[in-house]
Amino acid sequence: xxxxxxxxxxxxxxxxxxxxxxxxxxxxxxxxxxxxxxxxxxxxxxxxxxxxxxxxxxxxxxxxxxxxxxxxxxxxxxxxxxxxxxxxxxxxxxxxxxxxxxxxxxxxxxxxxxxxxxxxxxxxxxxxxxxxxxxxxxxxxxxxxxxxxxxxxxxxxxxxxxxxxxxxxxxxxxxxxxxxxxxxxxxxxxxxxxxxxxxxxxxxxxxxxxxxxxxxxxxxxxxxxxxxxxxxxxxxxxxxxxxxxxxxxxxxxxxxxxxxxxxxxxxxxxxxxxxxxxxxxxxxxxxxxxxxxxxxxxxxxxxxxxxxxxxxxxxxxxxxxxxxxxxxxxxxxxxxxxxxxxxxxxxxxxxxxxxxxxxxxxxxxxxxxxxxxxxxxxxxxxxxxxxxxxxxxxxxxxxxxxxxxxxxxxxxxxxxxxxxxxxxxxxxxxxxxxxxxxxxxxxxxxxxxxxxxxxxxxxxxxxxx
Amino acid sequence: xxxxxxxxxxxxxxxxxxxxxxxxxxxxxxxxxxxxxxxxxxxxxxxxxxxxxxxxxxxxxxxxxxxxxxxxxxxxxxxxxxxxxxxxxxxxxxxxxxxxxxxxxxxxxxxxxxxxxxxxxxxxxxxxxxxxxxxxxxxxxxxxxxxxxxxxxxxxxxxxxxxxxxxxxxxxxxxxxxxxxxxxxxxxxxxxxxxxxxxxxxxxxxxxxxxxxxxxxxxxxxxxxxxxxxxxxxxxxxxxxxxxxxxxxxxxxxxxxxxxxxxxxxxxxxxxxxxxxxxxxxxxxxxxxxxxxxxxxxxxxxxxxxxxxxxxxxxxxxxxxxxxxxxxxxxxxxxxxxxxxxxxxxxxxxxxxxxxxxxxxxxxxxxxxxxxxxxxxxxxxxxxxxxxxxxxxxxxxxxxxxxxxxxxxxxxxxxxxxxxxxxxxxxxxxxxxxxxxxxxxxxxxxxxxxxxxxxxxxxxxxxxx
Numbered sequence: 015x016x017x018x019x020x021x022x023x024x025x026x027x028x029x030x031x032x033x034x035x036x037x038x039x040x041x042x043x044x045x046x047x048x049x050x051x052x053x054x055x056x057x058x059x060x061x062x063x064x065x066x067x068x069x070x071x072x073x074x075x076x077x078x079x080x081x082x083x084x085x086x087x088x089x090x091x092x093x094x095x096x097x098x099x100x101x102x103x104x105x106x107x108x109x110x111x112x113x114x115x116x117x118x119x120x121x122x123x124x125x126x127x128x129x130x131x132x133x134x135x136x137x138x139x140x141x142x143x144x145x146x147x148x149x150x151x152x153x154x155x156x157x158x159x160x161x162x163x164x165x166x167x168x169x170x171x172x173x174x175x176x177x178x179x180x181x182x183x184x185x186x187x188x189x190x191x192x193x194x195x196x197x198x199x200x201x202x203x204x205x206x207x208x209x210x211x212x213x214x215x216x217x218x219x220x221x222x223x224x225x226x227x228x229x230x231x232x233x234x235x236x237x238x239x240x241x242x243x244x245x246x247x248x249x250x251x252x253x254x255x256x257x258x259x260x261x262x263x264x265x266x267x268x269x270x271x272x273x274x275x276x277x278x279x280x281x282x283x284x285x286x287x288x289x290x291x292x293x294x295x296x297x298x299x300x301x302x303x304x305x306x307x308x309x310x311x312x313x314x315x316x317x318x319x320x321x322x323x324x325x326x327x328x329x330x331x332x333x334x335x336x337x338x339x340x341x342x343x344x345x346x347x348x349x350x351x352x353x354x355x356x357x358x359x360x361x362x363x364x365x366x367x368x369x370x371x372x373x374x375x376x377x378x379x380x381x382x383x384x385x386x387x388x389x390x391x392x393x394x395x396x397x398x399x400x401x402x403x404x405x406x407x408x409x410x411x412x413x414x415x416x417x418x419x420x421x422x423x424x425x426x427x428x429x430x431x432x433x434x435x436x437x438x439x440x441x442x443x444x445x446x447x448x449x450x451x452x453x454x455x456x457x458x459x460x461x462x463x464x465x466x467x468x469x470x471x472x473x474x475x476x477x478x479x
Numbered sequence: 480x481x482x483x484x485x486x487x488x489x490x491x492x493x494x495x496x497x498x499x500x501x502x503x504x505x506x507x508x509x510x511x512x513x514x515x516x517x518x519x520x521x522x523x524x525x526x527x528x529x530x531x532x533x534x535x536x537x538x539x540x541x542x543x544x545x546x547x548x549x550x551x552x553x554x555x556x557x558x559x560x561x562x563x564x565x566x567x568x569x570x571x572x573x574x575x576x577x578x579x580x581x582x583x584x585x586x587x588x589x590x591x592x593x594x595x596x597x598x599x600x601x602x603x604x605x606x607x608x609x610x611x612x613x614x615x616x617x618x619x620x621x622x623x624x625x626x627x628x629x630x631x632x633x634x635x636x637x638x639x640x641x642x643x644x645x646x647x648x649x650x651x652x653x654x655x656x657x658x659x660x661x662x663x664x665x666x667x668x669x670x671x672x673x674x675x676x677x678x679x680x681x682x683x684x685x686x687x688x689x690x691x692x693x694x695x696x697x698x699x700x701x702x703x704x705x706x707x708x709x710x711x712x713x714x715x716x717x718x719x720x721x722x723x724x725x726x727x728x729x730x731x732x733x734x735x736x737x738x739x740x741x742x743x744x745x746x747x748x749x750x751x752x753x754x755x756x757x758x759x760x761x762x763x764x765x766x767x768x769x770x771x772x773x774x775x776x777x778x779x780x781x782x783x784x785x786x787x788x789x790x791x792x793x794x795x796x797x798x799x800x801x802x803x804x805x806x807x808x809x810x811x812x813x814x815x816x817x818x819x820x821x822x823x824x825x826x827x828x829x830x831x832x833x834x835x836x837x838x839x840x841x842x843x844x845x846x847x848x849x850x851x852x853x854x855x856x857x858x859x860x861x862x863x864x865x866x867x868x869x870x871x872x873x874x875x876x877x878x879x880x881x882x883x884x885x886x887x888x889x890x891x892x893x894x895x896x897x898x899x900x901x902x903x904x905x906x907x908x909x910x911x912x913x914x915x916x917x918x919x920x921x922x923x924x925x926x927x928x929x930x931x932x933x934x935x936x937x938x939x940x941x942x943x944x
Contacts, residue, residue, distance in 0.1 A: 042875070044843055095828075095844070119841055120828055165840060166875070166902065182796020183840070235799060262796065267812050268803035274834040301925045302800055331647020331727065334700060335767055338733035347732050363561075363585055369739040375630060375648065376584055378509055379560070410507070410631070437631065457922075460766045 022145040023212070023220040025113040027156045027202055029088030030059050033080050033111070035102050036093030036118075037063035039071055044165035045093050048117075049074070051168045055160040060085065080105045087111045091163055092149075096120030096128055099149065103135050107142045114139065115163065116149035117183075122208050123150060123274055132210050139211065151207025152183035157200055158226060174199020176313050177227035179217045181206050181234045197449045198306065198313055201226040209238040215247055222251040229312035231305060232296075233260045235272035237287075245294050252295030256312045256472040259296045260305035261287055295475045297468045304464065307456055311465040314454040315430045318469045319477075320401030322348035324394045325371035325459070327406040328436045333371025336404060336459035343467025344474075345402075347371075354397040361389035374408070383414045391421050395428060402429050402470075404462045407444055407455075408436035415444045423451040430469065432462040487610040488677070488685040490577035492621045492667055494553030495524050498545050498576070500567050501558030501583075502528035504536055509630035510558050513582075514539070516633045520625040525550065546574045553577045556628055557614075561585030561593055564614065568600050572607045579604065580628065581614035582648075587673050588615060588739060597675050604676065616672025617648035622665055623691060639664020641778050642692035644682040646671050646699045662914045663771065663778055666691040674703040680712055687716040694777035696770065697761075698725045700737035702752075710759050717760030721777045721937045724761045725770035726752055760940045762933045769929065772921055776930040779919035780895040783934045784942075785866030787813035789859045790836035790924070792871040793901040798836025801869060801924035808932025809939075810867075812836075819862040826854035839873070848879045856886050860893060867894050867935075869927045872909055872920075873901035880909045888916040895934065897927040 032052065038045045052061050053072045061074055062083045068076040077083050080090055080102065090111050092102050096118050106114055121128040132149070139146050147153045155162045157173040165183065176198055183205050192198045202224065204217050214234055221227045230251065237244050251257055263272035264284045291298050299305035323345045327333035337347050347370045350358070361377045372394075377386040394400050403425060409415040425431050433448055433455045435441035445455040456462040497517065503510045517526050518537045526539055527548045533541040542548050545555055545567065555576050557567050561583050571579055586593040597614070604611050612618045620627045622638040630648065641663055648670050657663045667689065669682050679699055686692045695716065702709050716722055728737030729749045756763050764770035788810045792798035802812050812835045815823070826842045837859075842851040859865050868890060874880040890896050898913055898920045900906035910920040921927040 042847060044840065118844070119838075167905075180796065182799070183794055233796060235796070260800075262799040262803055264803045265806040267805055268799055271802040271812070271834065271836060272799045301804070302797065302923050303925075329648055331645065331698060331700070332767065334647070334727045334733055334737045335725075337736040338727055338729045339766070340732055341730040347736070369736065371736060373584075375509065379583070382507060440632075458767050460768075 021220050021223070022113065023204075023216060025088050025145070026115065026147055026154050026204070026212075027161070027220075028159060029113065029161070031062060031085060031088050032057070032059060032161065033062040033064055033077070033083060033087045033090045034093070035064040035080060035090060037065050037068070037071055037076065039068060047164055047166055047168070048091060048093055051162050051164055052160075055162055055168060055171055057161050058159040059088075059161070062087065080111065081109045083109070089113045089115060091115045091117065093117040096131060096149070100131050100135060103138055107138050107144065110142065111144060113145050113147070115147040115151065115153045116207070117152055117163070117165075119150040121149045122210070132208070136210055146211040147204065148207035149210060151205045153203075153205045153207075155200065155203035157202070172197075172199045174201060174313060175226065175228035176200040176309055177221040177224060177230045178203040178309075179206065179214055179221065179230065179232040179234070180204070181209070181214070181236070183207075192306070197454075198310055213238040215239060215244045218244070218247055218251060218257075222247070222255065227255070229255055229309065230257045231260070231309040232257060233262070233305065235261075235263045241290070245290050248291075248294030248296055252472075253476065257294075257296045258299055258305060258308045258312070258468070259291055260299045260302065261291075295472075297472055303457075303461070307461050307465045308468040310454050310456075311432065311469045312472070314449075314452060315426075315432070315469055317473045318402055318430050318466065319473060321345045321470050322399055322401045323404060323463065323466065324348045324400045324402070325404045325463075326374065326390060326394075327371045327459070328374045328408050329406065330371065330373045330375070332406060332459050333373060336463050337371060339460040339463040340467075343464045344471055345463060345467050348397070348400040350393070351397050351399050354393045354399075357393050358389065361386050383409060384417050387417060387421050391425050395425055400429065402466055403431045404459060404466060405431060405433050406436050406459055407433045407448060408441060409444060415447065418444065419447045419451055422448060422453050426451075426453050430466065432456060432466050434459050434462050486685050486688070487578065488669075488681060490553050490610070491580065491612055491619050491669070491677075492626070492685075493624060494578065494626070496527060496550060496553050497522070497524060497626065498527040498529055498542070498548060498552045498555045499558070500529040500545060500555060502530050502533070502536055502541065504533060512629055512631055512633070513556060513558055516627050516629055517625075520627055520633060520636055522626050523624045524553075524626070527552065545570045545576065548574070554580060556580045556582065558582040561596060561614070565596050565600060568603055572603050572609065575607070576609060578610050578612070580612040580616065580618045581672070582617055582628070582630075584615040586614045587675070597673070601675055611676040612669065613672035614675060616670040618668075618670045618672075620665070620668035622667070637662075637664040639666060639778060640691065640693035641665040641774055642686040642689060642695045643668040643774075644671065644679055644686065644695065644697045644699070645669070646674070646679070646701070648672075657771070662919070663775055678703040680704060680709045683709070683712055683716060683722075687712070687720065692720070694720055694774065695722045696725075696774040697722060698727070698770065700726075700728045706755070710755050713756075713759030713761055717937075718941065722759075722761045723764055723770060723773045723777070723933070724756055725764045725767065726756075760937075762937055768922075768926070772926050772930045773933040775919050775921075776897065776934045777937070779914075779917060780891075780897070780934055782938045783867055783895050783931065784938060786810045786935050787864055787866045788869060788928065788931065789813045789865045789867070790869045790928075791839065791855060791859075792836045792924070793839045793873050794871065795836065795838045795840070797871060797924050798838060801928050802836060804925040804928040805932075808929045809936055810928060810932050813862070813865045815858070816862050816864050819858045819864075822858050823854065826851050848874060849882050852882060852886050856890050860890055865894065867931055868896045869924060869931060870896060870898050871901050871924055872898045872913060873906060874909060880912065883909065884912045884916055887913060887918050891916075891918050895931065897921060897931050899924050899927050
C-alpha cells in the first residue's frame, strides 16, 4: 500500500515503530506492561520507550522525549497524567508522528478542565494531520505483528479472524480469558475510550475492509458523531461480515455511569438504539458473556441456513432447558423423519426413539458409549430435517473422549455443532480438544442454543435482503 | 427420632443400609458408579450389592436378590430395565424394605405399557407402606452420611447448608461442577424423576423441617399432585428459608420435551406458574447458571437489608455493564455521602471521586494497589449510604492477592460482598481464596449483581409480610 492510500488507522494497527511515553521500570505500575508486553510478545516493529531519566529498559534504549528519537515514529502511546499529556502531544506534533494512542483518563469525562485539554489536543493534532485514539483508551492489538497495548501481562496473542471495537479497556482485564476461556482468536482490537477524534465509525470502516477480519464485535456506550453515517456503514458491513454489538448504558443509571466513564453524552433511548441496530443488520448481545458467546460462534462456525436443531444430552433435565432456550433464539427442535426415527431403535428403547432431546443416559443403559454415539450422530447427519446440533459432550474414558471429538468433528463438517460439557471439570480436556478441532464449546446448553440462534439470525438477515 | 415419628423421606436420606440392584463390576457401565461411589465416599451405613451371579464387588458380598439379604434393608436403589423392575419391587415388598429409589427410565414417560407398570408398582408399594422415589430418578445425596447415588464418578461431597430438589438427574452430570466450579456446599439432594409416588411437595416438606438445610433450590418441570398444597407449603417455607426455583418446560416445545422426559402432563401456562411462585415467596431463576448463582448467594451470604450497591472495578466498561444490571436486579447504585466522597480524594483524582463504579485502574495510576484498596474499601464500609459491594477482584502479585482477600473478607463481615475476577485465569487462585474466606465469586459482574439482587429480593419479601 502506498502512503497516500493508507487508511489512517493503518498507522495505529501497522506502525513501523511505537514510542511509549510513560514507560517505567517499576513492575508494580500498570505502565510497566506497556513496554514489557511489546518485548515479550515480540512486536515486529521498533520500540522506543520514553522517560525523562531512565537510560535503558528491558534491553531497549530509553529516550527523554518523543522528539529526541532519531528515527521516524509512526505511533506514540501516551500514558502520563492528563495534565502532562498536552505537552507530550505538542512534542509529537513537533516530531510529526503519524498517530497517537492516549491511555490516560481525566479528560472530557472529568469536567471542564479536562474538556478544554481535549479540545486543545484535537486542534493541535487536527492541524498537524495526526489522528488520535482515546484518550482513556487502551489500543491497539494486532495479532499479525504482535502489537499489543495493555495494563496487565499478556502471554499469548492467538491469531484469528475476529475484529473487536471496544469503548473501554475491558478487554485488557479479560485478555487471557478471551483466548484461554473463550478461545477467541482475533485479528485486531481497538479500544476507543473517549472518542475525541477516532470514533466507532472509523474503526468499523477500517475493519470492514480488513481482509484478516471476518467477523466484528463492537462494545459501545454511545454512538459518537454522525449516527446516520454509522448506521449506513453498519448496514453495508453486515452485508459482508457479521457484526455483534454489546451496548452498555442501557438503563438510566448505566447511561449516567457511562457518561462519567468516557465523557459521552448519551442521547438516544435504548429502544431507538435497538431498532437502529436491527435495521443495520447487527446482532445484539444482552450481556458480556453473551457478547463473547456470539462473537465466538462466528469465529468458529460456517453459515447456518436452517433453524431445525437437534439436541443430544447426558441429562434429560438439561435437555429440556436447552429446548426451552430455542424459542427466544429463533430455533425450533428438529422433528426427525420417520425412517431416521426408526433407525434410532437400534440404540434407544422404543419409548425414546422419537423425541428431541436425545438422552445418552438412556441409550447407555443398553449400549456402549461408542455404539450410542455412532448410532445417534449418523442418524442426525443423515436426516434432512436436522440443520444443526447442540451436544452435551461427555466421555468417561480417554478412548470415549477421543471418539466424541472424532465423531463431532466429522459432524461439524456438514452441519454446525455447538457443544457444552456435561462435567466441565472432568471434561476440561474434552472441551479443549473439541475447540482445537473447530467445535465451539459454551458453558451451558442454553448458551450453546442462543449462540447457534445468533448464527442463524445473521444469515437469515443477510440472505433476506 | 423414634421410628413412629420419622418422616418417610428420612429412610431415603438416612438409611442404615442400602441395597443396590443392578450393581455391576463392568466399569464401562454407568451402574458401576452406584456402588463404587458409596464405597469411595465412605457411606456410613451398610452396602448390599445385588446381582444374579456376582459373588463379590469392591470387597463387598454380593446377594442374588434383595430378599436374600440377611439384615434389614432400609433403602433399595433399583437400576435395572423397566421390564425387570416390577419383579424387583415385588421382592422388596416381600423383604419389607423401608424405601425404594428407582433410576431406570421407560415407565410413564414411555407410553401405555410403562404407565401400567408404574400403576402396579404404586399399588404394591402403597399396600406395603413403602415409599418410592422415581422412577427415572437419581436419588439421594446426603453429605452428612456420605450417601450418594450417581451414574458418574463422585470424588468429594462438600457438606453445607443447601438442599436441592431436582426433577432430573441433571445434577449428576454436574456433580463435580457444583462443588468445584460453583463451590456449592450442600446438605441433601433428591432427584424426583417421574414423581410416581414421592413429589416435590414431600421433598419440600422434608427439607423445610431439616435443620441442616438453610436454603432450598428446586428444579422442576411440573407441579405433581395438589398444586394448592405445594404453594401453601412454599409460602410457609419461604417465611423461614429462601427457596430458589428453576422451572423448565417454560415454552411449548420445552413443555413437550418435559412430558417426554418425565411423563408429566404440563397443564398450566408459564405465566400462571410465575405468579404462583411470586405469591409463594420463591425466587425464580431464568436459566441453569442463574439457578446455581442464586442458590450460591444464599449459600454464602447473610441477609441483605438495603439495595444500595457500590461497584468497584478494574475496567470502567465492565463497571457500566454491572450498573446496567442493577435495574433488573432491583438494586440501585449507591450515591456516597459528601464526606465519604471527599475522603476518596486521597486515592482518586478529583474527577473520579464522586461516581459509582469506582475504577481501580484510575486510582492505580497514582497510588499502589494496597493504598487504593484500603482507601476505597474503608470509605465504602464507613458510608451509611452503601448496603453491599460487588467487586471485580484482581491483584498482580501474591502480596496483592493476599491483601485483596483480607480486605474483602473483613468488608464481608459487615456488608455482603459478591465478587467476580478481572482475569479468571490468572485470578483462579484469588477466586478460590475468596470463596474459602466466605466471599462468593461469580463469572461476570452482571451475574454478581443479579445474585445480590436475588438475596435482597428474598429478604424484602420475607420482611414485607
